[in-house]
């Protein structure tokens with residue numbers, strides 16, 4: 042249509058007259074030079090008439106176009122004028138919400154996630170949408186007015202479409218202009234929300250109808266709020282708050298008038314008008330020019346006074362333009378960080394996205410995450426671990442001691458987690474380092490129960506009181522002779538399994554690994570107890586028997602593995618959520634909460650009792666932890682890696698299992714060897730406050746007997762020293778042969794144990 046229009050105009054400039062113009066085809070071929078010369082003399086008058094006729098013709102074309110346009114509008118109204126978008130909840134649609142289960146099982150909101158820094162939503166008015174409190178900082182009036190003044194001066198009056206501008210835009214189109222122009226703020230919002238920016242006329246018509254739809258359904262304030270929070274403002278920045286952070290290193294409600302105008306100036310073409318740090322750059326110069334236009338418009342539309350105008354005009358706008366200045370909407374705690382990573386990873390795995398795509402979806406999808414966090418536990422963990430004064434010991438190189446803890450229930454649900462000592466100042470995002478889930482460290486002696494003892498008891502290789510020999514053993518490892526050394530630098534000779542574990546002997550578990558074979562122990566750890574961070578070199582006597590691994594273990598996997606001793610032998614893969622839905626409540630992810638049997642329930646009870654000795658035994662290495670959880674028993678294991686570079690304390694009450702690690706990021710000796718135990722205790726004692734006493738489950742297949750501490754057999758009246766041991770029903774030891782007499786009765790009725798507090 043535009044080409045035809047141009048032809049008409051070019052024709053009117055030619056040497057033609059009215060008659061010829063009525064017979065265009067015959068003109069060029071039939072006219073002779075003489076005839077032309079004659080006509081030229083009369084041309085002035087004829088040209089005038091021609092112009093009038095052509096103008097009329099043009100008006101006709103425009104009218105027809107408008108009629109066609111109107112028809113198209115009508116057509117599209119019938120076809121597609123609605124929008125599948127809920128502006129009232131738009132902020133939420135850009136927000137992923139984490140829920141936690143309340144005391145009565147109801148889901149309550151825990152935290153909203155707005156992305157690491159890609160989107161920070163600021164409400165239009167200064168009231169918080171949820172609480173209704175006035176204190177919330179909203180979008181300043183000057184900023185709203187700057188955008189309205191330059192982008193859509195009749196915004197407050199029109200119904201989504203500025204017909205005056207649209208008509209002139211169509212005219213421009215007819216004249217061959219490439220862009221439509223004339224978009225109202227509402228239309229621009231439609232474009233931002235639909236990402237529909239095809240060049241077809243139908244798109245424009247659809248946009249108009251959708252704009253009218255929005256205006257019919259939402260208040261102007263809602264429309265401008267959504268517009269300002271989703272608009273592209275150059276350099277990949279969306280929304281006025283993020284733009285304000287990025288360009289000025291301040292929040293949107295601290296912007297000066299000139300700065301408001303600077304942001305409004307970008308909109309027309311972000312790549313062209315987005316200012317740079319360098320005030321002399323072309324972009325900055327162009328932005329400055331347009332900023333003045335914005336201020337002029339604001340003045341002429343009476344949004345600002347002459348005085349304000351002059352001040353803003355004179356103001357030197359300092360552009361920072363730095364991603365570093367982009368504020369985090371909120372500093373996420375370590376649990377939330379780990380949750381984001383898990384959900385993102387699971388989305389990527391299940392739907393075949395890249396991690397980046399999954400992360401993008403995560404923040405934009407308006408997801409609802411039904412998490413396992415217990416706010417009370419997490420708050421306690423945060424309090425304890427943020428106290429670097431108390432716990433962040435300085436290493437030899439001056440760096441601060443680090444640490445991590447994972448607290449979970451006995452079904453693999455993570456209740457709280459910390460990935461560092463000290464105040465958390467930045468968000469980690471999906472690639473950040475969260476020590477609770479990412480720090481793979483040598484487990485030291487916390488390895489022994491999970492690599493060796495549990496398996497040896499499960500297989501009947503040993504029982505609670507089996508007599509073992511703490512002696513110098515020699516093994517051939519890598520062509521060399523190697524002897525495990527105890528931490529107490531000596532050998533104690535014949536002793537029981539109970540005592541070997543209580544004081545954390547090294548020789549005995551190494552003997553057991555040797556007997557079971559490293560391969561079998563390694564498979565048990567990796568296949569039954571979910572340890573994923575060991576490597577091939579760990580398939581050996583020292584790593585498996587003493588915990589001096591090449592790879593290592595995280596607090597998350599350590600806690601999950603140790604849970605089997607508190608829940609009857611069931612392994613639950615640790616998780617931070619139950620399920621995840623999209624904004625329409627479609628379930629996207631659901632955690633399979635079915636456990637696998639890692640060890641028999643009887644073995645679990647026996648291990649639980651053996652590990653209680655670590656805390657309550659007279660020589661237990663975890664003795665200092667005995668008072669942390671009053672009124673309830675705990676089972677635990679300490680761990681110290683080579684050169685005291687890593688300290689561990691892993692232990693559980695009938696309510697919670699917690700694994701705590703401490704160490705420096707760069708390996709060095711830790712000055713306080715009790716620090717992991719202390720931090721574990723600080724967390725556990727607080728989270729058990731007010732909880733009713735409870736017992737561990739006791740297997741029906743485990744029995745309690747007196748054993749002779751010398752022979753390890755069932756104690757008789759003649760035995761000099763006896764203690765209580767726990768056994769598989771089908772693997773009770775034989776009667777002591779060293780001391781004669783009648784076999785002692787069982788300590789008390791076994792099954793009642795689960796409801797009584799043991800001594």
Ligand SMILES: [Zn+2]
Nearest residue numbers: 749760777780
């Ligand atoms: Zn005896």
